[in-house]
Amino acid sequence: MNRRSFFKSGVGASLFFSSTIITKYDNLFSEPWKSEDLPFDLVAVKGGEPEIMFRKGIEAFGGIKTFIKNGQKVIIKPNIGWDVSPERASNTNPKLVAEIVRACLEVGASEVYVFDHTCDNWQRCYKNSGIEAAVKNAGGKMAPAHAEGYYHEVEIPRGKSLTKVKEHELILNADVFINVPVLKNHEGSRLTIAMKNLMGIVWDRGIWHRDDLHQCIADYATYRKPTLNIVDAYAVLKQNGPRGVSIEDVVSMKSLLISPDLVTIDSAAAKLYGMIPNDVRYIQLASDQKVGRMDLENLRIKRLTI
């Protein structure tokens, strides 16, 4: 094979594969379960280490196998936005992320990818958050998300302000998407929890800030529904968010929430933080747009203390 024929076949192959990928983008996640069939709408755990709280919490849903079938490709999206150390709680707890990776692999996930579209330099964020080492150790893979080429445009049919975004190709190709935000203070949007964390899987989020941040967060939630949301509230940044200035900004809460419903989990997390969910405008907007339910009093909640 000479060089010319190599390139020819290479271009041909890439065209072929790209066409298959583009057709694959049409399927959204297949749900092996219906939320009515799940035993609970929300599981709240407190008083333990992140790994133990996660294991106990997911057990209440019948284990992670309720959500993942053998051979499926899993994407885990923690918050890795900032180049700060784990104890500063600006990023998701690395122990929790690693434990989720392990749990997914145990039930036969084919691949587990972890990524975030970071704010600070991505390599430093991955490294200094402790998440890269923890994930690799657990058998998962860290994926890059720092360049526009990894993202592809999708329409948001029910969006009011936001009608299209560029979304990461791993999300577009995934079978299961687990959203693992950290609960923390945020000067721009009051609180960042599960819905706000989804900004880390899109490329052109500058527009969100410019248009109407709260409306855009709610709009995107009408389109992208994670398989499962796990809120890390082990250590919570209570001031100077989202980056934090020092360890003094952090309060230990040793809590964890699990729910497939974005609005439910954000409402519960806001209450846990000490705020009224209606005060966080995007939660209210998402509830109005029927993304999920914020009437916690009518929901089936499992409360666990370790």
Added chain:
Amino acid sequence: MQWLKRIRVILAIVSLTSISLLYFDFGNNIPFYLSSFILSTQVFPTIIDCLITGGTISVVLILILLSTILFGRIYCSTLCPLGILQDIIIRAKKLKNRRNRYRFKKPFYLFHYSLFGISLLLLFFGSTVLINIFEPFSTYGRILSNLANPIVVLVNNIFGNLIALIGFINLIHIPLLHVSISSIIGSFSIFALVGYLAFSQGRMFCNLLCPVGAFLGILSRYSIFKIVIDEKNCKDCGLCERVCKAACIKSKERSIDFAACIGCFNCLDVCPTVGMSYKRVSKRSTEIPVLIDEKRRQILKNSVLSILTYVIPDTLNIRSEANKTTYDESRKLPIAPPGAVDLKRFSNYCTACHLCVNSCPTQVLFPSLMDYGFSGIFQPKMNYNASYCNYDCVICGNICPTGAILPLDAQSKKEIQIGKVVFAKDDCIVITKKKDFGACAEHCPTKAVRMVPFEKLMLPEVRDNICVGCGACEHACPVIPRKAIFVVSNQVHQKAQKPEIKKIEQSFDSTQEFPF
């Protein structure tokens, strides 16, 4: 004596590879002690570092100077990256079946040494301009940083996109933010000049323009061991003259101008008899031309003065521009990286090797053109349009070979204020569009920018005493082309106050039930 050439070639390959690797260290994996060791082999940056900017005395530098006193300019063929690059070009010419034949050429000592003298004078009067242009390490660095590195990155990204389509994520996309067209043109011109001279004239650059060549050449006049032609064994074949890249062998007269010899040992390699060897020379065996007579001295003095009158006011310009207040004028001053101490000092000692530009993980460092004045051509500045300075990163100072950017630890870096944040309230989106927006405050590592309530919205507020000037707010600001929040350069870097640490009261009671 053929083993000498072999050793030379091996050393050259090792040193060229290790220096080049510094410019392709995309993940910043090379530890500082290794990079500083590699860089300490570069004479001029190390001299500036040791003698002027207060680095420790380098053992490697002393060894290099000693070796020159002992054996001549072997540095030029073993450690100098630009010299080795020329050797590669000369070698490539040979591969294309074109013979390299050299004949003795009378060296241009007057021109070369005058240029060197002027470069030195300018350096002490506060301008690195001539050294910036001709210093071999920096020149080589700019060629790698501005020409080779972008090509490698582009190939990586294009190829990476192709294989990503097949489904692998192996080659990671590398952003290319530090590309400056003017700097590319500048680097390409000097590369073309070096290449042309190497192709047609051998090592002419080293004996005509290179300041290190001049410096070591002066030392090598007094070398203890020199290459000499043995009167008894020489058969007058003239092979040595033909292979001499520096054109310093006069085979007919059996003399070698050792000050111009770059120590490649090709002559020793090619000599069919034992007609040439390193010998201890008791007195100067070569005639050294009279360098400077009275008249020439006068011409030299005049030319130096005329250049100084041009350059000095130019560098001083920086001073007079400090107190201007309008947007455009206050933005004229470049922002120098932390560790530069002050703009003038930085501009005096930076040789524009662009190693920091290449090593910066956020690629906020950018080759400027005339921002530091004509004398500071191609020196790097902070470019907050492309990126911002990472709060915890100290790479640029630790990699800088001249000490123009001083090495810092993470804590002392956080206390340096390279510029001050300015908030143009009337341009801010919160005011113009009446929408909540706070990416500037989000990104600020010290909360020098924070959000305060304003007519049901939140508006940024700045406290420039705790600002470090990292540019994160300016980078995040969506207002274009005139940012609503921006950093104004500190001509002399100042101390940033520590961000106020207010302990949050532990309001969380873990024994309580869940609040839902």
